[in-house]
Amino acid sequence: MQEARPVTPAGRRIVAAAEELFYSRGITAVGVDLIAERSGVTKRTLYNQFGSKDRLVAAYLAERDKRWRSLVRDAVDACADRVAAVTAPFDALRTWSEGNPRGCAFINALAELPDPAHPAHRIAADQKLWLLGLFEELAADAGCRDPGTLAVRLLVLHEGALATQPLPPDTLAVSAELATALVRRAFG
Amino acid sequence: MQEARPVTPAGRRIVAAAEELFYSRGITAVGVDLIAERSGVTKRTLYNQFGSKDRLVAAYLAERDKRWRSLVRDAVDACADRVAAVTAPFDALRTWSEGNPRGCAFINALAELPDPAHPAHRIAADQKLWLLGLFEELAADAGCRDPGTLAVRLLVLHEGALATQPLPPDTLAVSAELATALVRRAFG
DNA sequence: CCTCAAGTATACTGATCGGTGAACATCGCC
DNA sequence: GGCGATGTTCACCGATCAGTATACTTGAGG
Numbered sequence: 123m124q125e126a127r128p129v130t131p132a133g134r135r136i137v138a139a140a141e142e143l144f145y146s147r148g149i150t151a152v153g154v155d156l157i158a159e160r161s162g163v164t165k166r167t168l169y170n171q172f173g174s175k176d177r178l179v180a181a182y183l184a185e186r187d188k189r190w191r192s193l194v195r196d197a198v199d200a201c202a203d204r205v206a207a208v209t210a211p212f213d214a215l216r217t218w219s220e221g222n223p224r225g226c227a228f229i230n231a232l233a234e235l236p237d238p239a240h241p242a243h244r245i246a247a248d249q250k251l252w253l254l255g256l257f258e259e260l261a262a263d264a265g266c267r268d269p270g271t272l273a274v275r276l277l278v279l280h281e282g283a284l285a286t287q288p289l290p291p292d293t294l295a296v297s298a299e300l301a302t303a304l305v306r307r308a309f310g
Numbered sequence: 311m312q313e314a315r316p317v318t319p320a321g322r323r324i325v326a327a328a329e330e331l332f333y334s335r336g337i338t339a340v341g342v343d344l345i346a347e348r349s350g351v352t353k354r355t356l357y358n359q360f361g362s363k364d365r366l367v368a369a370y371l372a373e374r375d376k377r378w379r380s381l382v383r384d385a386v387d388a389c390a391d392r393v394a395a396v397t398a399p400f401d402a403l404r405t406w407s408e409g410n411p412r413g414c415a416f417i418n419a420l421a422e423l424p425d426p427a428h429p430a431h432r433i434a435a436d437q438k439l440w441l442l443g444l445f446e447e448l449a450a451d452a453g454c455r456d457p458g459t460l461a462v463r464l465l466v467l468h469e470g471a472l473a474t475q476p477l478p479p480d481t482l483a484v485s486a487e488l489a490t491a492l493v494r495r496a497f498g
Numbered sequence: 499c500c501t502c503a504a505g506t507a508t509a510c511t512g513a514t515c516g517g518t519g520a521a522c523a524t525c526g527c528c
Numbered sequence: 529g530g531c532g533a534t535g536t537t538c539a540c541c542g543a544t545c546a547g548t549a550t551a552c553t554t555g556a557g558g
Contacts, residue, residue, distance in 0.1 A: 130504065148422045150338040153545060164506055165547085171504095175546065229473060230421035233413065234336045250477055271484075277477075278485045282470025285417060289438055289465075296459075297466045318534065341515060353517085355535055363516065 133171045135161040140182045145227050149179055149234045179231070180241035186227050187249050193218055194256070204264040208272075208305050211253065211280060212298040219287055219294065226284050253277060266308050276301055321359045323349040328370045333415050337367055337422045367419070368429035374415050375437050381406055382444070392452040396460075396493050399441065399468060400486040407475055407482065414472050441465060454496050464489055 139161035143152045154175055158165040172178040197214035201207035224230070228246035235242050257276045261269035283297035327349035331340045342363055346353040360366040385402035389395035412418065416434035423430050445464045449457035471485035 132505070147424055148338060150336060151422070151424075154547085155544085164508095166507085166549095167505055169547070224424065225417070225421065226473075229413070229417065232476075233418035233421040234339065236335055236339075236412065247476070250474065254477070254479075274479045274481060274484050275488060278470035278474055278481050278488070279466060280470070281473040282466035282468070282485075285414075285469040285473045286438065286466055288420075288435070289442070291442075291462045293462060293466050296462050297470075300463060300466070320535070342517085343514085352536055352538095354519095354537085357517070358535080 130171065132161070132163050132167050136163055136168055136171060136178070137181050137185050140178055141186060144179065144182050145186075145222070145224060145230075149231060154178070176240065179235070180245065183228065183231055183242055183245045187245060190218065190249070191252065194253070198256075198260065204260075205305060205309060208257070208260045208264055208266075208276070209298065209301045210260070211256070211276075212283070212294070212301055215280065215283060216294055216298075219284075223288070225287060226281075229285075250277070250281075253280065261305075261308070264305075264309070268308075272304065272308050275304055279304075318359065320349070320351050320355050324351055324356055324359060324366070325369050325373050328366055329374060332367065332370050333374075333410070333412060333418075337419060342366070364428065367423070368433065371416065371419055371430055371433045375433060378406065378437070379440065382441070386444075386448065392448075393493060393497060396445070396448045396452055396454075396464070397486065397489045398448070399444065399464075400471070400482070400489055403468065403471060404482055404486075407472075411476070413475055414469075417473075438465070438469075441468065449493075449496070452493075452497070456496075460492065460496050463492055467492075 136157060140152075140157050143157055143160065154168060155165060157178070158168045161168075168178070172181060194211050194214045197210040197217075198207050201210050228242075228249050231242045232246050237243075254273055254277050257273035258269045261272045261276075266272055279297040279301050283294045286293040324345065328340075328345050331345055331348065342356060343353060345366070346356045349356075356366070360369060382399050382402045385398040385405075386395050389398050416430075416437050419430045420434050425431075442461055442465050445461035446457045449460045449464075454460055467485040467489050471482045474481040
């Protein structure tokens, strides 16, 4: 098993180039030659670092997941009120979506990689389950009576906003508003 | 412009094979040679019928969209109560998801085809907008005061259920339940 | 000074990609 | 009886795919 996190400067540049290309054009549609060229690196170096395209894909998703979680955590920490913190991931989603008009990178990756044994599946599933767990934790911290139920509902709203992102109506605002109403009701 | 709907028997078999392969394995990952082989047809015939892989992709999505809309319409017609009909698409979604464990074919297609000029984009966007319009129409028919707002909310719940489909909790039940509560509240 | 890891340069493999050319067979229909 | 549409057979195209081989360079640390 090779390490997932790249340590050398070249490795970091490769992952950065892969992130942009994979997300904007699709994983299958992007060849390793192009990634090597964009990161100013030889294909040989790419394979010395990651061993295969599949492992590079896993590194790309892991890196993206790391950045996203950090953004969500910051949004949660920025809330003074514990009740307001429950819907903080929706604020983070607003920030996140602005530079990412092509939907959820993990959902997109699963669409292209049907094999459940592919490392991308674990990463994508873990990402959603992490958010579900976070919702539950935040709800419990705020004193919610049934944090599990509330968490699933919030997750559905969150993913619904993400999926309808390209559509004309501002679905993110609508889902955030619904989420706030749900949270308010759970405590009122 | 070539016709989107295949008329010949061979054309129908090609679209049927393309549907299964594209949906289960991904569009970019499936080559035209495989589709021709699976449908018991020569590659030449495939190209005589559709002209290009992109047009075959469009035909695949159009066919799927047609089947899905018909299922939703049937679910709506099966409702005696006009208020219950508003959430009928959630019943249809339950039936639909059972044989389609790989999520929404249209979302998946958009993930693989970044070019907004690709015919798949119009088809996918039209599908979501059609559902939005249907929700609004059903809400208005049931006597809702603000059918537009309700429709967007229902769409978010619907897509949220679709996106979280592979996760362990029964998110479809949760979203359907939330939808029913929303509808009830809109009339109460 | 020497070593070892990181990276470069270039050429190559076999397979598959989307798409085409040309000649031939089969069929219903006027 | 001929004609046009539908479909077949099979060979072919240039491009790209993921991945490898071999030999060379560079720089930091002991």
